[in-house]
Amino acid sequence: MAWKEFRFVRDGKAALVWKIEQNGDTYRTQHGQLDGAMQEYSDTPGSKGLTDSAAFITPIYNCTFHVSREIRKKTENGYIEYENGKPLTEQIDGIDFDKPLPKCFCSYKPQTSITDVALAKLHKDKRDRYSRKYDGCCHVLVHHTYGWEVYTRRMDETTSRFPKLIGQLNELKQFGKGTIIVGELMCLKPDGTDDFKAISRFCRSIPEESRRLVKHGDIHEPIFVMFDTLFHNGRDLKNKTYDDRSKLLKTLPPLQSVIDYEIATADKPFYKNEFRIVSVDYYDLTPDTWEAFAKEAGWEGFVVTDGLAKSGNKFYSFSGKAKRPKGCHKLKPEFTEDCVVFAASQGTGKRLGRVGALWIKQIDPNTGKFVSYGKVGSGFTDEDIDFFSEKVKELDVPFIKNEREASKIDMENNYDLVIEIKYSERQEDTNKFRFPVFLRLRTDKGPKECVANI
DNA sequence: TTCGGACTGG
DNA sequence: TGCGACGTGA
DNA sequence: TCACGTCGCACCAGTCCGAA
Structure with a gap:
């Protein structure tokens, strides 16, 4: 069987090439840069289900399934099929607020760690900003020309789970059409620690079930914690500093300010009001104090960001994969x-x-x-x-x-x-x-x- | 009713 | 979520 | 030589769905 070829074209760099070929019950893939050395992998998924049962799937059929799944994954990550060196469709490289976001759009992520030296330097230059790292589910809010929509990190549109959130977003006049906000959808336990299980359950159930869980009081209405703005009123903020961008977040109350632990009981919400859109919490910490602080509070950790850093081309991508710009790092106790x-x-x-x-x-x-x-x-x-x-x-x-x-x-x-x-x-x-x-x-x-x- | 695969999110 | 392997290019 | 980017492989918990 012939190779199928896919490419991902990049600015100022060689295009990435990915090929796949099925041979009976085995498939091979090759990946690398255009005109560069290719690395090869192969897999034989084998059969599925018990022989003689209705569900039995032959090794060849199962292999075909795996191949089409691999192709789907690559396509969702922005790769375009090529034939004889020519693309069959056009590659996406921009945002159109008239349309839903493409599956390949992806916001940046903090780097997984930072060296002691780098952190000390940030601190010495007074550029270190500490925000709490939350254990919830990352979501993206987009103000299209036709209204607000909610997306998961993988760009699945999930707006129908959040009727309340949409209503409240429509009242935020500071975020007009052409705005993209990233943040964490959270549930909290009465002691203020993150309830990952609850939010996870809410986000995975089918929308009707999600709403039922909230209505019956199994789960509190999730709260959306903004941690950055990618686009604001149609303007791309990739060349703005973090300090500049965070001014937008600070037009909203931080999470800690809307919680009242005194009124918290096992089954009663402990929010001071009904508003469910807040900004991240900022803390005045140092390289020496953050770890003890996080352990004491039972939190995941912090994100430390260089206040003067600009993310540039790593602010967001159309490859379905998060870039990790310089000057933004996780701080997690180990x-x-x-x-x-x-x-x-x-x-x-x-x-x-x-x-x-x-x-x-x-x-x-x-x-x-x-x-x-x-x-x-x-x-x-x-x-x-x-x-x-x-x-x-x-x-x-x-x-x-x-x-x-x-x-x-x-x-x-x-x-x-x-x-x-x-x-x-x-x-x-x-x-x-x-x-x-x-x-x-x-x-x-x-x-x-x-x-x-x- | 139970189990395993597919899928997702971390 | 984590990590290591590999190829590339500064 | 080393930093960077990409890929592939591994973890737990959960939902949905179909088959046993």
């Missing part, structure tokens, strides 16, 4: 703990035939017994993967696929395999790690020393 490996999962793709992830357990301090706290698959180098693939073979560590198989394993049987991981927090009910990352092997520690810090 936690590390030791865990015992009790099983492994088979890898796929480039980890095929090797270990994909390690299942980890710790001693629950309340019962003194070992409990599974999930698995870790990130943070491994290629050498680490080779090392652990050998090690699990040597120690005869079982391979398992899911939690059900994990529950059949005798947790009190220990392999002498202790690793240190870092994570951002533990999940609320299960105490499993959220975003676990492998750090290093601990040969100096024994299984009995791995007690969960909960």
Whole structure:
């Protein structure tokens, strides 16, 4: 079968090329820059469902499904199909407020970290601005020529979930047509910490169900916390400084000012009024104080931004992927703990035939017994993967696929395999790690020393 | 009723 | 959400 | 040589949907 070719043209840089070819039950992709070296990957998805059942899908049919899904993904990220070096359609590179935003539009994101040196310099120059980082769902508000619309981060139009929000947006005269605002949709617990579960449930349910959840009081009406303005009254703000842009946000009350903890009860909202559009909270912090402050409050962390930074071409993109401009960084407290490996999962793709992830357990301090706290698959180098693939073979560590198989394993049987991981927090009910990352092997520690810090 | 795949969001 | 691998170009 | 950009692979929790 012939290759299908797609390209993504960039300003002042070589175009990106992506090709895909299906051969029976296997497909290959190639990617790289135009006229540059290409990297190749291939996959054989295999069949799906039980043989002889109505749902059985042949390997070839399943492969075709995977291929069309890959093509859809690339198309949604702004790639255009090419034939004989000619584009079949036109690539999107601007915003038309008469139309819905394209799927490939994407706002910038903060960089995942900042070095101590860089942060110290920002502070010394008095350019560091600290805003709280929220744990909600990122959304984009757009004032089209035909009114306000709400979009998810992936540019799915979701306005019908937010009748109240739209009504309130229409009263904000400072944001005219041709405005794009990015922010976080939030639910709060009575103690003021972020309720990610609640907002997640609201955003994932079908719109009618979302509204029903609010009506029945299962979830409070979400609040929208603005953290930046990309376009204002038709003007692109990519060459404005952060301080300039934040003047717009400061025309709204910050989140903290609309909450009254005194009136909060388990089932009663604790907002001072009905208004659900606020600005981020700014804090007067320093490189030495932010971490303790965040841990004490139980918050995700902060975003530190250079007040004089301009984002330029990294302000937004039409590639479906967030750019990370200079001068905007996350500050997240980090936690590390030791865990015992009790099983492994088979890898796929480039980890095929090797270990994909390690299942980890710790001693629950309340019962003194070992409990599974999930698995870790990130943070491994290629050498680490080779090392652990050998090690699990040597120690005869079982391979398992899911939690059900994990529950059949005798947790009190220990392999002498202790690793240190870092994570951002533990999940609320299960105490499993959220975003676990492998750090290093601990040969100096024994299984009995791995007690969960909960 | 239960389970797994597809998908999304972090 | 996280990370590492890889190719490219300053 | 190193920074940057892109890609691919891994995590947990949740909803929806269809099949067993």
